[in-house]
Amino acid sequence: MATQEMEELVRRDYKEGFVTDIESDTLPPGLDEDVIAFISNKKGEPAWMLEWRLEAYRKWLKMTPPSWAHLDYPPIDYQSISYFSAPKRDEDRPQSLDEVDPKLLETYEKLGIPLHERAALAGVAVDAVFDSVSVATTFKETLYEAGVIFCSISEAIREYPELIKQYLGTVVPVTDNYFAALNSAVFTDGSFVFVPKGVTCPMELSTYFRINAANTGQFERTLIICEEGAQVSYLEGCTAPMRDENQLHAAVVELVTLDDAYIKYSTVQNWYPGDEDGKGGIYNFVTKRGDCRGDRSRISWTQVETGSAITWKYPSCVLRGKDSIGEFYSVAVTNGRQQADTGTKMIHIGEGTRSSIISKGISAGRSNQSYRGLVKIGPRAKGARNFTQCDSLLIGDTCGAHTFPYQEIGNSTATVEHEATTSKIGEDQLFYCQSRGISEEDAVSMIVNGFCKDVFQELPMEFAVEAEALLSVTLEGAVG
Amino acid sequence: MTLPIDAHRLTFVDGVFSAPLSQLDGLPSGVALLPLSRALEENHEAVGGPLGRLTGVEFSPFSALNTAFTEEGAVLRLAPGTVVEKPIVLQFLSRAGEAPVMSHPRILIEAAGRSQATVIEHHIGEESAANFTNLVEEIMLDRGAILTHYKLQEAPLADLHVASIHVEQGRDSTYTSFNLNLGGSLVRTDLISELNGQGATANFYGLFYGQGRQHVDSHTLANHNAPHTYSNENYKGILDDRAHGVFNGKVVVKRDSQKIEGYQSNANLLLSDRAEIDAKPELEIYADDVKCSHGTTTGQLDEEAIFALRTRGIDRQTARGLLTLAFAGEVLGEVSLDVVAERVELAVAGKLPERFNLAGLVETAVALDDE
Numbered sequence: 027m028a029t030q031e032m033e034e035l036v037r038r039d040y041k042e043g044f045v046t047d048i049e050s051d052t053l054p055p056g057l058d059e060d061v062i063a064f065i066s067n068k069k070g071e072p073a074w075m076l077e078w079r080l081e082a083y084r085k086w087l088k089m090t091p092p093s094w095a096h097l098d099y100p101p102i103d104y105q106s107i108s109y110f111s112a113p114k115r116d117e118d119r120p121q122s123l124d125e126v127d128p129k130l131l132e133t134y135e136k137l138g139i140p141l142h143e144r145a146a147l148a149g150v151a152v153d154a155v156f157d158s159v160s161v162a163t164t165f166k167e168t169l170y171e172a173g174v175i176f177c178s179i180s181e182a183i184r185e186y187p188e189l190i191k192q193y194l195g196t197v198v199p200v201t202d203n204y205f206a207a208l209n210s211a212v213f214t215d216g217s218f219v220f221v222p223k224g225v226t227c228p229m230e231l232s233t234y235f236r237i238n239a240a241n242t243g244q245f246e247r248t249l250i251i252c253e254e255g256a257q258v259s260y261l262e263g264c265t266a267p268m269r270d271e272n273q274l275h276a277a278v279v280e281l282v283t284l285d286d287a288y289i290k291y292s293t294v295q296n297w298y299p300g301d302e303d304g305k306g307g308i309y310n311f312v313t314k315r316g317d318c319r320g321d322r323s324r325i326s327w328t329q330v331e332t333g334s335a336i337t338w339k340y341p342s343c344v345l346r347g348k349d350s351i352g353e354f355y356s357v358a359v360t361n362g363r364q365q366a367d368t369g370t371k372m373i374h375i376g377e378g379t380r381s382s383i384i385s386k387g388i389s390a391g392r393s394n395q396s397y398r399g400l401v402k403i404g405p406r407a408k409g410a411r412n413f414t415q416c417d418s419l420l421i422g423d424t425c426g427a428h429t430f431p432y433q434e435i436g437n438s439t440a441t442v443e444h445e446a447t448t449s450k451i452g453e454d455q456l457f458y459c460q461s462r463g464i465s466e467e468d469a470v471s472m473i474v475n476g477f478c479k480d481v482f483q484e485l486p487m488e489f490a491v492e493a494e495a496l497l498s499v500t501l502e503g504a505v506g
Numbered sequence: 507m508t509l510p511i512d513a514h515r516l517t518f519v520d521g522v523f524s525a526p527l528s529q530l531d532g533l534p535s536g537v538a539l540l541p542l543s544r545a546l547e548e549n550h551e552a553v554g555g556p557l558g559r560l561t562g563v564e565f566s567p568f569s570a571l572n573t574a575f576t577e578e579g580a581v582l583r584l585a586p587g588t589v590v591e592k593p594i595v596l597q598f599l600s601r602a603g604e605a606p607v608m609s610h611p612r613i614l615i616e617a618a619g620r621s622q623a624t625v626i627e628h629h630i631g632e633e634s635a636a637n638f639t640n641l642v643e644e645i646m647l648d649r650g651a652i653l654t655h656y657k658l659q660e661a662p663l664a665d666l667h668v669a670s671i672h673v674e675q676g677r678d679s680t681y682t683s684f685n686l687n688l689g690g691s692l693v694r695t696d697l698i699s700e701l702n703g704q705g706a707t708a709n710f711y712g713l714f715y716g717q718g719r720q721h722v723d724s725h726t727l728a729n730h731n732a733p734h735t736y737s738n739e740n741y742k743g744i745l746d747d748r749a750h751g752v753f754n755g756k757v758v759v760k761r762d763s764q765k766i767e768g769y770q771s772n773a774n775l776l777l778s779d780r781a782e783i784d785a786k787p788e789l790e791i792y793a794d795d796v797k798c799s800h801g802t803t804t805g806q807l808d809e810e811a812i813f814a815l816r817t818r819g820i821d822r823q824t825a826r827g828l829l830t831l832a833f834a835g836e837v838l839g840e841v842s843l844d845v846v847a848e849r850v851e852l853a854v855a856g857k858l859p860e861r862f863n864l865a866g867l868v869e870t871a872v873a874l875d876d877e
Contacts, residue, residue: 096790405779405780418789418791420791420793420794420796421794422794423761423762423764423793423794423795424761425792425794426790426791426792427789427791428788428789428790428791429787429788429789429800430786430788431785431786431787431788431802432784432785432786433783433784433785433786433802433804434782434783434784435774435776435782435783435784435785435804436780436781436782437776437779438776438777438778438779438781438806439779439806440776440804440805440806441803441804441805441806442802442803442804442805443801443802443803444785444787444800444801444802444803445799445800445801446787446789446799446800446801447798447799448789448791448796448797448798448799449796449797449798450794450795450796
């Protein structure tokens with residue numbers, strides 16, 4: 027697009043009234059090509075990126091939202107959403123913890139988050155005591171020495187366009203699904219990680235701080251690439267309960283591993299789930315997919331899902347390389363009126379590929395939860411192996427737990443196993459604990475943690491502690 | 507072609523009732539077994555009332571088509587407390603004619619309180635036939651009724667076969683289904699049981715064997731609408747050549763249907779690299795005091811088991827055949843009617859590649875059993 031046109035566009039948009047008040051720099055609700063051009067321009071993107079976005083948008087217009095999930099929500103009005111919100115300026119944020127919603131602080135207290143982190147999570151202006159900027163800089167230096175690139179996706183588009191051009195949208199194509207297409211058109215931020223050949227990333231990478239510091243919008247795009255023999259462990263912490271209501275969150279995460287590479291991707295998701303009556307909360311429509319392109323490469327997804335009013339999420343692995351490995355470990359907890367339709371897809375293409383799926387679902391209150399998983403074995407995936415176990419725990423008689431495993435097997439040398447159970451906490455189990463002086467609430471917490479153990483032990487240590495704490499917070503009031 | 511069994515028998519040729527091939531003498535009192543056309547003629551209200559109660563035209567395009575075009579079928583009505591000793595055979599023959607025929611048979615079974623019967627639905631035909639059977643069945647079991655339902659589908663390999671079976675179960679009733687699919691080119695069965703009364707039990711057993719380019723599709727649904735209901739399912743699939751099998755089982759537990767048990771098991775054996783199986787066992791649960799589980803596996807024959815047999819002087823092909831038969835045996839072991847179990851066993855053995863010559867082996871085994 028010519029510069030002149032662009033300028034006109036931007037000017038016209040301004041004329042129509044951008045809300046540029048002190049609070050934040052927010053576009054008025056609505057979505058059209060001008061909005062996308064505005065986002066692209068704000069991010070200082072090259073012309074090809076804008077074209078890419080516009081193409082995605084045009085394709086999205088012709089698509090229909092998926093309706094196969096076991097979810098119930100009113101149709102989303104995409105014109106009532108604002109697609110760009112610049113970071114609030116420091117002086118507008120709460121100046122100290124005293125100004126933060128006490129309920130929020132209570133949650134942090136229960137989670138055992140250190141005081142200075144609490145401040146960061148609540149969006150308190152960063153001061154000298156807790157200087158996340160300097161933290162980030164230290165990280166960057168260590169990483170730079172190791173040759174690892176870790177930056178925001180917007181920065182990567184500007185600084186490393188060749189890598190972006192080579193990999194962006196190759197794992198999750200623009201037209202993969204309705205929400206991925208929308209994300210491709212309007213994504214505002216996210217992370218980019220590149221680990222070069224033979225390098226083991228010297229530290230665990232995390233978006234925990236960065237997302238909060240940057241106050242990233244609802245459409246993130248993450249791209250992680252591990253070259254031959256490289257390794258990285260990446261943590262995504264969405265532990266900040268959002269105060270905003272009924273927000274649409276449509277992220278896309280793409281992982282690529284070449285020969286012998288290994289990516290471990292862990293998520294603890296605790297978006298605002300809405301109140302007890304199901305008012306508000308995040309609609310979480312996320313597409314996450316890893317592509318094991320190289321031989322003997324490995325991608326491991328671990329997720330603890332406790333938040334969001336609606337979760338629609340299927341972290342997947344495309345096992346293309348010979349002897350590549352895909353793993354999925356998940357704990358999902360729903361309470362109140364939360365709905366979750368989550369699971370994974372393991373697509374076995376290469377010879378000797380292996381995958382394992384361990385999924386634990388806990389439903390309480392009036393919530394509904396479904397495990398939906400696909401195991402597909404292609405005709406060339408000789409000797410492919412899958413093991414799936416999904417267990418559901420029901421707490422109370424008003425919730426629902428569902429299992430929808432799909433198996434498509436086109437190879438006689440493949441071995442595929444699926445097991446699922448649904449049960450509740452046994453009265454005898456509770457009685458056993460209580461007879462030893464353990465309170466009912468603690469007993470339930472113990473049993474639930476034991477139920478989730480297989481997954482928790484896959485989490486990095488500090489996350490595991492947090493996940494356990496999160497579990498008891500989420501289930502509070504569900505037992506009795 | 508017909509099952510060598512002493513039974514009450516209704517025979518339909520390309521969907522048309524055949525009196526000479528039927529055996530309706532000596533029906534015990536309290537049993538009404540007759541073709542649909544005659545039942546409608548004789549007692550329109552009693553038959554016409556329940557007809558279509560369990561399935562309307564909404565269920566599927568095929569059931570709508572059946573409802574529109576059905577002319578013939580079988581009606582079985584059991585008075586309270588009637589126990590039918592001899593099995594009841596509903597035989598559907600597919601003939602090789604000048605042009606393929608589409609038929610829309612309808613089966614209606616009403617079993618009153620504490621009645622008991624075994625129904626064998628047998629689909630078979632001339633080798634070169636290529637007809638389309640579009641079947642709808644409605645089965646109503648009142649309090650304490652027990653029905654065992656064999657569906658032995660050995661239709662010619664060019665036949666198309668679509669069936670939807672709708673079962674309604676009252677208190678303490680037991681419905682046991684054996685869905686044995688061996689023939690047909692394109693086969694789809696929908697089996698739905700509504701467990702409406704406390705203590706109702708549904709047993710779904712299935713075996714399908716696909717070869718060539720056969721497509722065999724089995725959908726089952728157990729709706730637990732009342733507390734203290736039980737469902738148990740075991741389906742086995744064997745697929746060879748370029749056959750395509752589909753298993754979709756579903757257990758739904760309604761809110762307040764507490765103390766239910768629902769088990770689902772599906773195992774599939776792929777004998778060829780080009781065969782495909784799509785399995786989807788589903789659980790949909792809205793109550794908390796339940797015991798539900800499902801499992802599904804797909805794999806090939808165990809190399810170690812083959813090796814074990816070979817060390818005993820059995821050649822590889824025969825070993826494979828024996829293991830395949832053993833795999834099917836888990837479902838056939840539940841079959842209490844020997845004549846059906848043997849027939850299916852022979853059919854499975856006969857489907858194995860020629861060199862196995864297992865049919866002989868099985869015949870010997872059967873003969874030994876009889877002695």
